[in-house]
Amino acid sequence: MAKLPVSxxxxxxxxxxxxxxxxxxxxxxxxxxxxxxxxxxCFCGMQCGIKLLVKENKVVGFDPWMEFPFNEGxxxxxxxxxxxxxxxxxxxxxxxxxxxxKGFEPISWDSAMDKTITEIKRIQEKYxxxxxxxxxxxxxxxxxxxxxxxxxxxxxxxxxxxxNGRLCMVSAGAGNKKAFGLDRAxxxxxxxxxxxxxxxxxANISETFPTLTHWIWKARDRGAKLIVIDxxxxxxARTADIHLDVKPGTDSALYGAMLKYLVDNDMLxxxxxxxxxxxxxxxxxxxxxxxxxxxxxxxxxxKEKIKAAAxxxxxxxxxxxxxxxxxxxxxxxxxxxLGCINLVLATGRIGKPYCGYGTITGQGNGQGGRExxxxxxxxxxxxxxxxxxxxxxxxxxxxxxxxxxxxxxxxAYEIIEAIHRGEIKGLLSICFNxxxxxxxxxxxxxxxxxxxxxxxxxxxxxxxARHADxxxxxxxxxxxxxxxxxxxxRVIRIRQAVTPPGDARTDTSIxxxxxxxxxxxxxxxxxxxxTIFNELRVASKGGxxxxxxxxxxxxxDNMGVFWPCPSEDHPGTPRLWEDKKFKTPxxxxxxxxxxxxxxxxxxxxxxxxxxxxGRVVSQYLSGTQTRxxxxxxxxxxxxxxxxxxxxxxxYNIKQRELVKVSTRRGEGIFPANIVETIRKDTVFIPYHWPxxxxxxxxxxxxxxxxxxxxxxxxxxxxxxxLNEIAPLGTESKxxxxx
Amino acid sequence: MSNYxxxxxxEEFFVDMQRCIGCKACEMACAECETNGHDSMIHVNYVExxxxxxxxxxVCMHCEDPVCANVCPADAISKxxxxxxxxxxxxxxxxxxxxxxACPFGVxxxxxxxxxxxxxxxxxxxxxxxxxxxxxxxxxxxxxxYGTKEExxxxxxxxxxxxTFVFGKEVVxxxxxxxxxxxxxxxxxx
Numbered sequence: 001m002a003k004l005p006v007s008x009x010x011x012x013x014x015x016x017x018x019x020x021x022x023x024x025x026x027x028x029x030x031x032x033x034x035x036x037x038x039x040x041x042c043f044c045g046m047q048c049g050i051k052l053l054v055k056e057n058k059v060v061g062f063d064p065w066m067e068f069p070f071n072e073g074x075x076x077x078x079x080x081x082x083x084x085x086x087x088x089x090x091x092x093x094x095x096x097x098x099x100x101x102k103g104f105e106p107i108s109w110d111s112a113m114d115k116t117i118t119e120i121k122r123i124q125e126k127y128x129x130x131x132x133x134x135x136x137x138x139x140x141x142x143x144x145x146x147x148x149x150x151x152x153x154x155x156x157x158x159x160x161x162x163x164n165g166r167l168c169m170v171s172a173g174a175g176n177k178k179a180f181g182l183d184r185a186x187x188x189x190x191x192x193x194x195x196x197x198x199x200x201x202x203a204n205i206s207e208t209f210p211t212l213t214h215w216i217w218k219a220r221d222r223g224a225k226l227i228v229i230d231x232x233x234x235x236x237a238r239t240a241d242i243h244l245d246v247k248p249g250t251d252s253a254l255y256g257a258m259l260k261y262l263v264d265n266d267m268l269x270x271x272x273x274x275x276x277x278x279x280x281x282x283x284x285x286x287x288x289x290x291x292x293x294x295x296x297x298x299x300x301x302x303k304e305k306i307k308a309a310a311x312x313x314x315x316x317x318x319x320x321x322x323x324x325x326x327x328x329x330x331x332x333x334x335x336x337x338l339g340c341i342n343l344v345l346a347t348g349r350i351g352k353p354y355c356g357y358g359t360i361t362g363q364g365n366g367q368g369g370r371e372x373x374x375x376x377x378x379x380x381x382x383x384x385x386x387x388x389x390x391x392x393x394x395x396x397x398x399x400x401x402x403x404x405x406x407x408x409x410x411x412a413y414e415i416i417e418a419i420h421r422g423e424i425k426g427l428l429s430i431c432f433n434x435x436x437x438x439x440x441x442x443x444x445x446x447x448x449x450x451x452x453x454x455x456x457x458x459x460x461x462x463x464x465a466r467h468a469d470x471x472x473x474x475x476x477x478x479x480x481x482x483x484x485x486x487x488x489x490r491v492i493r494i495r496q497a498v499t500p501p502g503d504a505r506t507d508t509s510i511x512x513x514x515x516x517x518x519x520x521x522x523x524x525x526x527x528x529x530x531t532i533f534n535e536l537r538v539a540s541k542g543g544x545x546x547x548x549x550x551x552x553x554x555x556x557d558n559m560g561v562f563w564p565c566p567s568e569d570h571p572g573t574p575r576l577w578e579d580k581k582f583k584t585p586x587x588x589x590x591x592x593x594x595x596x597x598x599x600x601x602x603x604x605x606x607x608x609x610x611x612x613x614g615r616v617v618s619q620y621l622s623g624t625q626t627r628x629x630x631x632x633x634x635x636x637x638x639x640x641x642x643x644x645x646x647x648x649x650x651y652n653i654k655q656r657e658l659v660k661v662s663t664r665r666g667e668g669i670f671p672a673n674i675v676e677t678i679r680k681d682t683v684f685i686p687y688h689w690p691x692x693x694x695x696x697x698x699x700x701x702x703x704x705x706x707x708x709x710x711x712x713x714x715x716x717x718x719x720x721x722l723n724e725i726a727p728l729g730t731e732s733k734x735x736x737x738x
Numbered sequence: 739m740s741n742y743x744x745x746x747x748x749e750e751f752f753v754d755m756q757r758c759i760g761c762k763a764c765e766m767a768c769a770e771c772e773t774n775g776h777d778s779m780i781h782v783n784y785v786e787x788x789x790x791x792x793x794x795x796x797v798c799m800h801c802e803d804p805v806c807a808n809v810c811p812a813d814a815i816s817k818x819x820x821x822x823x824x825x826x827x828x829x830x831x832x833x834x835x836x837x838x839x840a841c842p843f844g845v846x847x848x849x850x851x852x853x854x855x856x857x858x859x860x861x862x863x864x865x866x867x868x869x870x871x872x873x874x875x876x877x878x879x880x881x882x883x884y885g886t887k888e889e890x891x892x893x894x895x896x897x898x899x900x901x902t903f904v905f906g907k908e909v910v911x912x913x914x915x916x917x918x919x920x921x922x923x924x925x926x927x928x
Contacts, residue, residue: 026772061770064875075876080766206759210878217757217880221894235759235791617761631766645788655788676789 003449004466006103008691014103015461016090017623021630027060037497038065041079042139042477043620045361045487046071046211048079049559052478052497059086059478059497069559070189070486076210077618081629086476086498090460090628093502096471104461104471109503112470116428117517119453119469120156123426130406133160133415133424137431138168138369140507141482141494142547143532145365146380146539147511147524148430149373152406154398154523155515159409160424162376164432166412168325168366170375170707171333172359178334179341179590180576181583182544183370183382185358186350187320188488188562188574193218194354197316199227199309201340202251202326202713206235207617209324209360209487225316227309229254230326231612232642232684233677242309245679247300248612249599249714251327255339256287256596257295258310262346263287267314269348276580277345279591286593298596300679313343318354325362326614329712331600331702339594350589351577361487363621364477368485371545371563372536376409380536381543390543397539399523411708413438413701420447430457430474430507435464436622436690439699439710440665457510462624463690473504480506481529483555489574490560491550508532541566544583599714600702607663607716609647610682613695614713619688627688639693640673642684643719648674653721656728660720661685666697671726683717743866745820748886751860751874752899753795754917757881760784760793764873764882771863771872777849779825779858780873795881797873798823798845798858799903800913806837806846806857814855821913822862826855842905842927860913890917898922 004011012018033053040047049068053061062083064073095112096104123132134156136148145163152161176183192198192215205212213236220226220239228237229244229251237243246254262268263284273280292303299306313319321344327336341357349355361367373380373394380397383390385408395402410418416438418424438444448454448467456468459476478497485491500506508529515524526532530552541548549565550572562572582589603610618635620626627633641659653659656671661683669692670685678684687695702711765778785792804823807815814830815837817823826837826846833853837846846857861871865884869875874884883890890899899915902924909924916925 022770022776024776026776030772064872066875071878073870073875074878074880075763075767076761076878077763077766080763080770080876206761206879210759210761210763213757213759213879218893221896223896233791235793238791239756617759631769635762674788677791 005098005100008466010103011461011466015092017627018090019630019633020084020088020628022084027055030055030060033060035497036063037478037495039478039495039497040484040492041075042082042085042364042625043078044209045363045366046209047364047484047486047492048075048211050075050079050082052083054497057498059083067559070488070490071211074211074214077632077635078620078626081632084629085625086478087501088628091501091504092459092461092471092473093504095473095503098469109505112472113513113517116455116470116514119455120426120518123452127425129157130160130409131424132156132158132426132428133419134158135412135415135427135429135432135434136161136163136374138163138165138363138365139431139477140365140369141480141484141529142365142368142372142491142536143482143529144507145369145374146372146536147508147532149380150398151511151515151524152374154400155518155520156428157404157406159406160376160415160418161374161409162412162415163369163374164412164437165363165366165370165375166708167437167710167712168362169328169359170370171328171330171704171709172323172337173370174334174707175337175341178592179338179345181585182576184367184489184545184563184576185356185487186576187356187358188490189215191354191356191575192216192320194222195219195224195318195320195356197225197227197312197319199229199313199319199321200236201229201321201323202328203322203324203360204230204234204236204326204614205322205360208362208615210617212360225312227312231679231682242305242312244301244305244309247679248610248682249330250299250596251330251336252332252339252594253290253295253298253596254301254306255336255343256290256594257292257306258313259284259339259342259346260287260290261292261307261310262314262343265314268346272348273346276582276588277591278586278588283342283591283593286595300681314347316347316349318352319347319349320356322358322360324360326713328359329709330714331704331711332597333704333709334706335594335597338592342591342594345589345591351575351580353575356575358487365484367487367489368483368491371485371540376411381540382545383543393542394539397535411703413703413710414708416444416447419450422450425452427451427454428456429464433462433464433622433624435467436462436688436694436696439696439712440701441694441696442666443701457507459504460624460628462622472510473500473502474510475500475504475506480508483533485563486560489562491547491555491563492560493552493555600711601700601714601716603716607718609717609719611661611663611698611715611717612682612684612713613687613699614684615688616686619686621688623688639670639686639689639695641670642673642675642678644678644680645674645676646680647683648672651719651721653719654725656726658722658724658726660722661698661717662720663698663700663715663717665700668692668694668697669722683719687712744868745866746868747820749870749884750887751797751871751914752883752890752917753797753914754881754883754894754897755794756917757879758782758793758795759879759881760791761878763876763878764795767872767876768858771861773863774856775852777856779856796843796845797882797914798860799843800860802911802913805840805842809836809840811836822860823857824859824862825857828854831855842903842908842910896920900925903927
């Protein structure tokens with residue numbers, strides 16, 4: 001394993017990304033599909049219900065699933081076009097092996113498996129079990145997430161397994177556990193409708209979770225006040241009552257100042273604080289100096305606006321606070337989350353109708369994928385891998401000796417660092433594209449080039465897979481039965497609509513065969529996805545993420561069941577904490593001091609501008625799927641550098657002029673988009689693209705000390721206009737293929 | 739038009755610009771209809787992206803007295819008994835663009851590739867069999883809604899549907915409603 005076997009251009013020629021459009025003259029037979037399959041979108045954490053139209057084992061279209069209660073047929077452009085990833089010309093149809101100078105060539109499954117097992121054994125015998133690592137993804141169903149966690153610990157016997165949820169909402173998960181002892185959004189989203197005040201903090205809902213906007217607009221129609229906290233005027237902020245344009249990296253100062261204002265003006269729920277919480281005094285002591293004037297200086301938000309927001313929040317009877325990556329992708333992401341939770345607890349507005357709090361999971365199974373044990377520190381049921389009782393329980397379920405169960409391993413970025421240092425020599429990845437999605441891409445690439453063996457399970461040859469020795473042709477979401485858990489905590493059914501094309505196999509069958517060849521077939525005997533789920537139910541029983549009472553049939557009958565659901569006669573739990581019995585050791589909700597700290601990197605003379613990153617509506621995460629769908633690429637063909645007119649004037653940057661953006665990690669070139677919808681001291685680049693157009697060439701590998709989430713949202717950068725206007729149209733679109 | 743359809747006469751189309759987030763799911767979904775040749779008949783526009791994130795969405799308003807049909811020299815545009823103004827009859831349309839210039843809302847587009855005017859038919863293929871138009875069905879923010887006046891009244895208590903538009907001395911009544919602040923009865927376009 002080293003650098004790419006052939007040039008990028010040759011790889012793209014063979015494996016894309018190429019753009020798939022619906023045929024101009026229509027799909028043959030679309031009007032009369034063989035089958036209509038009720039399932040869910042394969043993209044974000046909303047997991048919208050959708051009907052897939054199937055003809056001759058191909059998905060040829062969609063129909064809105066009007067009856068599904070969350071989205072009632074509504075879809076975003078990604079959902080409308082998602083069916084086009086099926087039957088895509090870039091699809092990997094066979095196992096592939098790397099051939100120097102030639103690229104990737106098909107090999108037999110037997111050879112691919114033989115080589116993989118030989119290399120795993122060679123590396124582990126030579127360097128130890130933990131020298132072989134695994135990276136997993138939360139596009140996987142609950143069943144596959146569970147299977148991966150078990151496979152890594154029982155078959156690979158490595159502790160070094162982590163998942164790409166590490167780049168998503170782990171700060172929220174850590175904050176939730178500290179405050180509530182349980183990691184889930186507190187309510188189903190229908191509670192939003194009657195909330196008096198809604199705070200949306202660091203969540204570009206209108207572009208990243210568009211179907212959720214409906215519930216917020218419903219509340220607005222009922223007179224709800226909306227507070228949007230974001231450095232950019234995101235589309236949701238257009239009609240907001242208050243937009244707090246926070247300087248990236250200063251969120252906790254804002255929440256601290258709002259909390260102090262609530263305390264100073266006695267806008268508190270004393271009964272709730274006294275009876276159902278702990279840690280209040282320490283928490284308010286930590287913000288005693290956080291005046292509005294101080295907060296204005298730190299956050300760049302006018303103190304009158306902070307005061308107005310605190311007044312609105314403090315006086316409301318019902319409220320909802322939602323946040324996402326904007327406050328979580330920080331080296332103090334957990335503090336930011338705790339700052340939000342403190343505002344919720346201080347007003348006691350949780351565990352009541354129309355009162356709620358939660359993170360919005362970005363990835364399809366961001367919620368379920370963080371519960372079933374493919375995190376480096378976690379066992380199924382959201383159990384702690386270092387807790388002796390938890391270890392004992394799972395060891396019994398898995399039929400292994402507890403001493404053989406590995407302990408806590410490295411997190412995703414730390415695995416890359418360990419590869420870079422030469423401590424980890426082998427890697428198996430599934431549905432994870434770290435070369436685009438992790439920060440500091442050049443460093444990640446160097447690490448990949450140091451691996452002695454890299455095997456990947458995926459359905460498209462993503463940018464990271466181009467560095468693999470062997471690619472095992474896996475499956476799309478619609479090619480396997482399973483379940484996912486939406487951002488609301490609703491466990492839902494993913495239906496198999498088609499079988500994998502060509503010689504591709506289901507991810508599950510690939511993992512099971514690897515386990516068998518590693519000599520642990522007896523630990524991996526499953527007839528189908530449902531039997532995996534039934535084992536997951538038992539493994540989660542008694543854990544905080546308790547799925548024991550959820551069955552495939554119950555999900556089917558009820559269009560989803562909310563966890564925790566500890567028994568088959570339990571109705572599930574759409575709204576948490578109505579009993580005020582929290583899952584912390586003392587049974588109380590915990591306030592946690594969240595004092596303001598500097599971000600991992602601050603601006604200076606050499607790098608005077610703050611860079612922040614995020615998403616656009618037509619692209620999804622590292623773009624592996626969406627950069628292959630024609631209309632989604634047409635809608636936003638390339639990443640643009642959003643820059644305020646005043647900053648553009650200062651640096652003499654014109655509309656669509658190419659700008660070199662540099663940080664201490666690297667440099668990229670982006671066309672400028674001069675907009676008044678961003679702070680004057682901040683620029684923004686969406687991160688879905690690789691190569692020269694990768695925002696993550698620029699972002700730092702600074703990690704939150706608790707959640708280990710990278711600080712994607714704050715980099716210090718400098719700008720240099722290149723005196724060249726970026727072409728529009730096809731030339732410009734070509735960047736999407738890099 | 740035939741009596742064989744199950745077009746629900748009580749259901750109407752409502753557009754709520756305040757809710758539009760500019761995501762273009764409606765355009766993508768409209769283009770999925772093969773009767774359009776995969777061209778969208780609904781259009782989302784940024785008013786001025788460099789200064790605002792306000793977006794507008796423009797669907798055919800299905801005028802009571804459709805000017806596009808009135809000015810058509812080839813009688814290619816028809817309105818049916820349900821109030822749907824249909825896209826140009828392919829055998830009659832001469833591609834003259836009179837309709838494009840005459841429409842006060844700027845809706846019909848001449849598609850050069852086909853030398854044909856095409857416009858929204860309120861998803862007649864769907865609405866005629868009791869389904870809702872695709873754009874309104876998928877709209878993730880509820881900026882587009884298809885249903886009854888009673889439903890919209892319940893759902894949007896602070897808004898009123900308006901389907902009277904005043905262009906100078908010209909008053910145009912439409913089948914499609916725009917959601918306006920409560921109590922509004924007409925929209926005057928200056």
